[in-house]
Amino acid sequence: MGKKALYNKVNKVELKESLAAEPFDRITASFYRYVKIDEPELFRDDLYQKWDMLNIFGRVYVSKEGINSQISVPEKHWKKFIAQLNKIEELKNIHIKQALQDGPSFYKLTIKVREELVAYGIPEDTYDMNETGNHLSSKEYNKAIEDPNTVIVDMRNYYESEIGRFEDALIPDVETSKELLPEVKGILKGKENDPVLLYCTGGIRCEKASAYLIKHGFQNVNQLQGGIIQYAHDVKAQGLESRFKGKNFVFDDRLGERVTDDILSSCHLCNSSCDRHTDCKNDACHILFIQCDQCSEELSGCCSIECRDFASLPILEQKQLRKDPARVVSKTFFDSRIKPKLIQ
Numbered sequence: 001m002g003k004k005a006l007y008n009k010v011n012k013v014e015l016k017e018s019l020a021a022e023p024f025d026r027i028t029a030s031f032y033r034y035v036k037i038d039e040p041e042l043f044r045d046d047l048y049q050k051w052d053m054l055n056i057f058g059r060v061y062v063s064k065e066g067i068n069s070q071i072s073v074p075e076k077h078w079k080k081f082i083a084q085l086n087k088i089e090e091l092k093n094i095h096i097k098q099a100l101q102d103g104p105s106f107y108k109l110t111i112k113v114r115e116e117l118v119a120y121g122i123p124e125d126t127y128d129m130n131e132t133g134n135h136l137s138s139k140e141y142n143k144a145i146e147d148p149n150t151v152i153v154d155m156r157n158y159y160e161s162e163i164g165r166f167e168d169a170l171i172p173d174v175e176t177s178k179e180l181l182p183e184v185k186g187i188l189k190g191k192e193n194d195p196v197l198l199y200c201t202g203g204i205r206c207e208k209a210s211a212y213l214i215k216h217g218f219q220n221v222n223q224l225q226g227g228i229i230q231y232a233h234d235v236k237a238q239g240l241e242s243r244f245k246g247k248n249f250v251f252d253d254r255l256g257e258r259v260t261d262d263i264l265s266s267c268h269l270c271n272s273s274c275d276r277h278t279d280c281k282n283d284a285c286h287i288l289f290i291q292c293d294q295c296s297e298e299l300s301g302c303c304s305i306e307c308r309d310f311a312s313l314p315i316l317e318q319k320q321l322r323k324d325p326a327r328v329v330s331k332t333f334f335d336s337r338i339k340p341k342l343i344q
């Protein structure tokens, strides 16, 4: 495993360098659609071939229930890319959201086949994708917030809402997506007739969540069309008041798009005001956490003294130590309320 990690690292550096050297601009964009895809593997292979030719980068998931894409498209190929999409039956006239440009996002293309588009882990008979919540535009969403009976629910993970969220939104207290929907249903108990406003990053999680809530008796379920990504756009383009404060966490190298100047979170190490996620520079750790400039400097971008000392060892020695099971550290996104797991 050590070998592979090393190879990937070198590769990643090279890929990033070649991205930086590109003499053209890129557009970061995202789209999703719940649509029946009979043979996800074939669909994936076809898409990969087409997009690779256009030099498109990104992270894409294909499943029998649809597609979810975050991509970076060379500006000069944008028109061709759209024309191609419209020739694919399942993707015709799909709504595409462009990101607020904020630095390089992806440097390679991966398209993976998955069981579910969003890993809620809920049985198929607990939702019906033909009955989803009303889609509200950003303007309509702002208006709906004014209703005192409205309940706003953040459908994302804690580490996402930590750096940015709608004012007065309920933040479900769960560790994984699998616990999220039953928890939200519980929180909303007794509010079956009240307006419920859901939101997430780009809309895909609300699509299924709203179907689940409707199936469980909620009468007035609404979702933010295009998610926070679209909302941030509309705030700028239409001069709307942003009821979303802080940063929108995004799942690419940028790790966040600033929506307003408010800083809602603090450095996980020293508690000073900060909303910048980083991943620990120790290759055996890579924990995602919030770190201020000063702590980053003191720890050379690592989450702890232990990681900094480990990362400063020669690569060969690191590889040797990583084989020792007693030193294995968590590589998963951690719940940011818990201090990072250190090397034991």
Ligand SMILES: [Zn+2]
Binding pocket: 267, 268, 269, 270, 271, 272, 291, 292, 293, 294, 295, 296
């Ligand atoms: Zn700090």
Ligand SMILES: [Zn+2]
Binding pocket: 280, 281, 282, 285, 286, 287, 302, 303, 304, 307, 340
């Ligand atoms: Zn670390």
